[in-house]
Amino acid sequence: MKRNSAGKPKEKMDKADPTIDKFFGGSSKKAGTWSAEGGNDLLIYTTDDCTPQSKVACFDMDGTLITTKSGKVFPTDVNDWKLLYDCISIRIQSLVSEGFKVVIFTNQKGIQVGKVDKNSFKRKIEAIVSEIGAPIQVFVSIGSGIYRKPCTGMWEALLKNNGDVQIDKESSVYVGDAAGRHKSKIRPKKDHSSADRYFAANLGISFKTPEQFFLDQKLEEPWGPPTFEPSRLFSEKISELEPADVKVPSEEKEVIVMVGFPGSGKSTFAKKLSEDHGYVIVNRDKLGTWQKCVAAAKYALNEGKSVVIDNTNPDRESRKRYTEIAKELDVECRCFKMSCNLAQAQHNLRYRILTSKSAQDVGIMVLRMHGSKFQEPELAEGFNEIATVNFIPKFDDESRRELFCMYLTD
Numbered sequence: 001m002k003r004n005s006a007g008k009p010k011e012k013m014d015k016a017d018p019t020i021d022k023f024f025g026g027s028s029k030k031a032g033t034w035s036a037e038g039g040n041d042l043l044i045y046t047t048d049d050c051t052p053q054s055k056v057a058c059f060d061m062d063g064t065l066i067t068t069k070s071g072k073v074f075p076t077d078v079n080d081w082k083l084l085y086d087c088i089s090i091r092i093q094s095l096v097s098e099g100f101k102v103v104i105f106t107n108q109k110g111i112q113v114g115k116v117d118k119n120s121f122k123r124k125i126e127a128i129v130s131e132i133g134a135p136i137q138v139f140v141s142i143g144s145g146i147y148r149k150p151c152t153g154m155w156e157a158l159l160k161n162n163g164d165v166q167i168d169k170e171s172s173v174y175v176g177d178a179a180g181r182h183k184s185k186i187r188p189k190k191d192h193s194s195a196d197r198y199f200a201a202n203l204g205i206s207f208k209t210p211e212q213f214f215l216d217q218k219l220e221e222p223w224g225p226p227t228f229e230p231s232r233l234f235s236e237k238i239s240e241l242e243p244a245d246v247k248v249p250s251e252e253k254e255v256i257v258m259v260g261f262p263g264s265g266k267s268t269f270a271k272k273l274s275e276d277h278g279y280v281i282v283n284r285d286k287l288g289t290w291q292k293c294v295a296a297a298k299y300a301l302n303e304g305k306s307v308v309i310d311n312t313n314p315d316r317e318s319r320k321r322y323t324e325i326a327k328e329l330d331v332e333c334r335c336f337k338m339s340c341n342l343a344q345a346q347h348n349l350r351y352r353i354l355t356s357k358s359a360q361d362v363g364i365m366v367l368r369m370h371g372s373k374f375q376e377p378e379l380a381e382g383f384n385e386i387a388t389v390n391f392i393p394k395f396d397d398e399s400r401r402e403l404f405c406m407y408l409t410d
């Protein structure tokens with residue numbers, strides 16, 4: 001059986017459309033093979049002359065190797081592209097002669113959501129690779145899972161598609177334009193994201209911007225700081241509760257009103273209260289309406305149980321429903337506020353999606369809504385105490401911990 005350089009059987013892969021040369025104005029195409037991984041979340045194009053190497057020079061595509069011909073931010077169609085700099089072909093060809101494998105890692109979620117036709121996009125990749133005129137392997141992430149930068153799934157796929165050759169990270173480089181750079185005299189618009197810089201940081205390989213790599217720009221432009229540094233959670237010694245002498249459980253029957261973003265760890269905390277101390281969890285996602293939550297809380301208290309209200313409860317109005325019950329039934333009421341901010345909640349939610357099939361996707365709009373409704377809890381609302389709960393993640397195994405410590409959102 002004939003095999004390509006990636007070591008995959010050739011006959012399983014779909015062949016490029018031979019009519020494409022005409023479509024792209026007769027440019028000569030570089031022969032190569034398409035394959036797919038991860039249930040089609042990842043497309044891989046490998047030119048026939050691409051060979052496994054230990055040194056890899058990796059590039060983002062849009063805004064790094066190509067830009068639009070039209071000058072628009074997003075291409076108007078699959079032909080709306082040109083190489084970003086005149087020197088790109090020559091530079092990449094010389095990398096190949098220096099013994100590098102040249103790799104492109106590109107996020108293209110638009111294909112999955114149906115904005116871009118998959119086959120036309122494949123033809124575009126073939127045309128770009130032909131124009132560069134060098135052996136190249138291209139990884140196209142079309143989903144929102146582990147293959148999407150800054151997550152490192154595409155790198156793992158590269159490791160599997162490099163013959164038996166180990167990759168030497170020390171002598172490899174990744175170049176991308178999503179570098180989190182600020183607006184400045186030389187940069188009229190700030191970078192749209194930091195995904196490329198984070199991707200390289202997650203991998204532990206050297207990162208350069210297109211200007212630094214292709215134009216030899218020496219200047220290190222200001223960027224960041226990251227909105228959330230996951231590893232920091234482990235570098236600082238923090239206690240779960242503040243103040244540290246907060247009593248859990250309370251001696252008397254009580255209502256605990258949780259406050260925090262979706263993804264801030266409220267449910268984990270409430271579950272622990274339930275398992276360790278018999279608190280009854282009241283949760284709107286399960287019960288449907290706040291009226292049902294109020295009824296369930298009353299019922300549990302009347303049964304002699306303490307309750308924990310596991311809702312986001314951002315504002316006074318939502319919390320008042322529960323302080324009023326406490327008052328009515330003459331029990332204590334405490335507020336437990338999660339310290340987790342929006343950026344961390346976004347990270348936590350992304351981690352859940354990547355690690356659990358049942359995790360619900362919570363959009364950024366829902367998080368922003370909580371942020372805009374948020375009113376700092378006060379004792380005057382009817383609380384006997386207000387405590388802060390710090391998010392301290394725990395992991396079953398080291399690989400989960402490693403994943404959590406990466407940048408997962410851009």
Ligand SMILES: [Mg+2]
Pocket residue numbers: 060061062063064176177178
């Ligand atoms: Mg880009």
